[in-house]
Amino acid sequence: MTETELDFSEFMAARWAPLYRTAYLLTGDQHDAEELLQSALARTCVKWSSIRAKGAADAYVRRAMVHQLAGRWRRPFRELATSELPDRGHGGGLDVRADQLALWEEIRRLPPRMRATLVLRYVEDLTEEATARELGVSVGSVKSQTHHALKRLRAALPDLELQP
Amino acid sequence: MSLTQLRDTLASVSDAVPVPVPDAAAFERRVTGVRRRRATARVAGAVAAVAVAGGSLLTLGGAGQQRLPVAPKTTASDVPVVVGGHLRTVSGDDGVLGPVGPAVASIVGATPQGVVVLTEDGTLGRVVDGDLDQVVPGRVRTAFLDGVAVVYEDDAGQIRWRQIEPTVATSDSAQTEQGRLMAAGGDVAVVAVVATDDHRGLVAHDADGVHPLSLSTTVTVVTGVDVAGGIVAVRTDQGVQFIESGGTNLTELPGRAVGSLAPDGGLYAEVARSGHDVTLIDPRAGVPSPGPELSSGTIRQVGWTADGDLLLVVDNTLWRCVGVSQCRPQVTVTGALRLH
Numbered sequence: 001m002t003e004t005e006l007d008f009s010e011f012m013a014a015r016w017a018p019l020y021r022t023a024y025l026l027t028g029d030q031h032d033a034e035e036l037l038q039s040a041l042a043r044t045c046v047k048w049s050s051i052r053a054k055g056a057a058d059a060y061v062r063r064a065m066v067h068q069l070a071g072r073w074r075r076p077f078r079e080l081a082t083s084e085l086p087d088r089g090h091g092g093g094l095d096v097r098a099d100q101l102a103l104w105e106e107i108r109r110l111p112p113r114m115r116a117t118l119v120l121r122y123v124e125d126l127t128e129e130a131t132a133r134e135l136g137v138s139v140g141s142v143k144s145q146t147h148h149a150l151k152r153l154r155a156a157l158p159d160l161e162l163q164p
Numbered sequence: 165m166s167l168t169q170l171r172d173t174l175a176s177v178s179d180a181v182p183v184p185v186p187d188a189a190a191f192e193r194r195v196t197g198v199r200r201r202r203a204t205a206r207v208a209g210a211v212a213a214v215a216v217a218g219g220s221l222l223t224l225g226g227a228g229q230q231r232l233p234v235a236p237k238t239t240a241s242d243v244p245v246v247v248g249g250h251l252r253t254v255s256g257d258d259g260v261l262g263p264v265g266p267a268v269a270s271i272v273g274a275t276p277q278g279v280v281v282l283t284e285d286g287t288l289g290r291v292v293d294g295d296l297d298q299v300v301p302g303r304v305r306t307a308f309l310d311g312v313a314v315v316y317e318d319d320a321g322q323i324r325w326r327q328i329e330p331t332v333a334t335s336d337s338a339q340t341e342q343g344r345l346m347a348a349g350g351d352v353a354v355v356a357v358v359a360t361d362d363h364r365g366l367v368a369h370d371a372d373g374v375h376p377l378s379l380s381t382t383v384t385v386v387t388g389v390d391v392a393g394g395i396v397a398v399r400t401d402q403g404v405q406f407i408e409s410g411g412t413n414l415t416e417l418p419g420r421a422v423g424s425l426a427p428d429g430g431l432y433a434e435v436a437r438s439g440h441d442v443t444l445i446d447p448r449a450g451v452p453s454p455g456p457e458l459s460s461g462t463i464r465q466v467g468w469t470a471d472g473d474l475l476l477v478v479d480n481t482l483w484r485c486v487g488v489s490q491c492r493p494q495v496t497v498t499g500a501l502r503l504h
Contacts, residue, residue: 012186020181046195136374
């Protein structure tokens, strides 16, 4: 194993879990999350020697995941169905509160770009401008996606009071 | 529930999801695959989009709605052409012109099932056994073939993908970018962004994301775009500019706005200002070399077959150049002859 490969292996071992969690939030599916992360890490591995700021490698992988998702949602035959979700049993295998689970199930039903917008804005704490850059869309599109995402969640769970 | 609760929910879900152990063998296979694809893209490219310069213009910063040139894509042997406004096919074997097909505005490209065309009323269809089967609903402004899918800009200005091979899918998806579809192929789509506040100009969409394409500051008009083999060729009022689809500028040459990028992106054929000669340009090195010599006539259009043969429309004759050098006339028609 070369020094570069060793370096990347250490990065992957250290960051696999948090990056997988991000991938899961982006995809809403454990299998898709693993596929997405493996693919993004493979791209990162190939370009590892050219990534100067290794401290920002997390962001690089995350961007690779978002870009791959963007490639999927622009292709009709890879569009993710949102009306029916696979049955994953009680709690989807997640040990979270019932109200949080209900909200998460609705978030999973959002179109992938809307879900990605929420994840980047409210989990990764990116600004609207940074989110737009990550998604490759305009700031106006980020605002619109966020607005419509919250509107959908409100409509699906009328007891919630989500404020924009 | 507030946004704080939304954040808390996402954080809780993130914390609760069980994390699998990385599959080292699967990861190695992916790395190998990525390396192989990158090498293939550098050496040859796998796309077959063939764009031919057209007369329509797009003014950067303007909001013109002119129909843009559409890219024809040919099979290995037969060449679809437009003769007198109707689709015809020229046999690659003997140059025989096939029967008169339906009236078309432009040829999008050839698929195993038939030739995809745009009609004057904006119908995007595929000609099968002489009949036109609509492949997407509504009116279409611009379309390109991209592997098993067609990439098109609908009448509302949305850019959509729809699978058409082996069968036409019943639905498609859209990207919300406000822009004009300029070219597509090889999993790359080039869009002219004219309606957003934060960016104006060309961007390339590929699997790695969205990449702004930087044009020379003196460029005011883009007359056409080709994309193939990871190379974007932008014809402008200043000449032709070659850019990697990832956004890296390669070379820039003054010249006429009539040319076409080869299916693998390795060569760009440009018609000389005189209209009598073709120059072949290496997009990466920017080095021009003489193209095939023709005895007479004016070259009106230039294009490529999917397997890399150069096509020339010289007056009303279609010429085919095997290996860009051994040229022979295939067919001469009565009436206007177009490759797209």
